[in-house]
Amino acid sequence: AQSVSQHNHHVILSEAASLELGCNYSYGGTVNLFWYVQYPGQHLQLLLKYFSGDPLVKGIKGFEAEFIKSKFSFNLRKPSVQWSDTAEYFCAVNARTGNQFYFGTGTSLTVIP
Amino acid sequence: KAGVTQTPRYLIKTRGQQVTLSCSPISGHRSVSWYQQTPGQGLQFLFEYFSETQRNKGNFPGRFSGRQFSNSRSEMNVSTLELGDSALYLCASSLTSGGYLPSYNEQFFGPGTRLTVL
Numbered sequence: 001a002q003s004v005s006q007h008n009h010h011v012i013l014s015e016a017a018s019l020e021l022g023c024n025y026s027y028g029g030t031v032n033l034f035w036y037v038q039y040p041g042q043h044l045q046l047l048l049k050y051f052s053g054d055p056l057v058k059g060i061k062g063f064e065a066e067f068i069k070s071k072f073s074f075n076l077r078k079p080s081v082q083w084s085d086t087a088e089y090f091c092a093v094n095a096r097t098g099n100q101f102y103f104g105t106g107t108s109l110t111v112i113p
Numbered sequence: 114k115a116g117v118t119q120t121p122r123y124l125i126k127t128r129g130q131q132v133t134l135s136c137s138p139i140s141g142h143r144s145v146s147w148y149q150q151t152p153g154q155g156l157q158f159l160f161e162y163f164s165e166t167q168r169n170k171g172n173f174p175g176r177f178s179g180r181q182f183s184n185s186r187s188e189m190n191v192s193t194l195e196l197g198d199s200a201l202y203l204c205a206s207s208l209t210s211g212g213y214l215p216s217y218n219e220q221f222f223g224p225g226t227r228l229t230v231l
Contacts, residue, residue, distance in 0.1 A: 105155035
């Protein structure tokens with residue numbers, strides 16, 4: 001079975017600091033990769049996705065993620081965080097030939113003004 | 114297009130009761146998945162339906178069940194509620210196709226139903 005690991009459970013940063021959230025998955029086949037964000041009191045929404053092509057993908061609000069196939073990783077980055085980035089971030093994996101999505105346990109990010 | 118809607122938004126039940134939650138997917142989406150979200154556990158997959166058939170099932174007891182109607186709307190039912198069932202239940206829809214064709218679709222989430230079991 002597939003699984004997703006998010007190494008950082010709680011991250012606290014000051015505004016303008018750089019962010020990197022780790023995500024590793026276990027699956028030997030071809031996958032689709034996603035990062036979702038859940039702002040306080042709001043729906044889960046898609047931040048970015050990777051299906052194929054350039055392994056460096058850019059999403060909304062200045063976020064980007066890099067797929068490193070050899071490391072089974074899909075880390076999320078942002079060069080300079082803002083207070084409004086305070087949220088919970090979830091990494092998700094979906095086998096290209098399957099229909100089930102696997103989510104990590106999430107990383108809670110708090111940005112201090 | 115309207116997003117994924119879930120009703121009710123909040124529910125308070127007591128142990129032993131049963132509950133039914135409803136989800137209406139985005140128009141045209143035939144796949145509906147259900148998740149249980151609790152602090153520290155992330156999103157735990159319950160089941161996925163496509164064209165009225167359950168295609169995938171997570172590791173939850175048989176007290177958790179679901180179904181999908183011909184219009185793709187879905188319901189999940191929890192019988193004999195326990196305190197540990199208190200959680201946010203999320204529904205997600207997707208354009209995922211049938212069979213084993215490659216899938217390039219993301220899931221779109223509803224606001225969730227907050228279930229509290231007393």
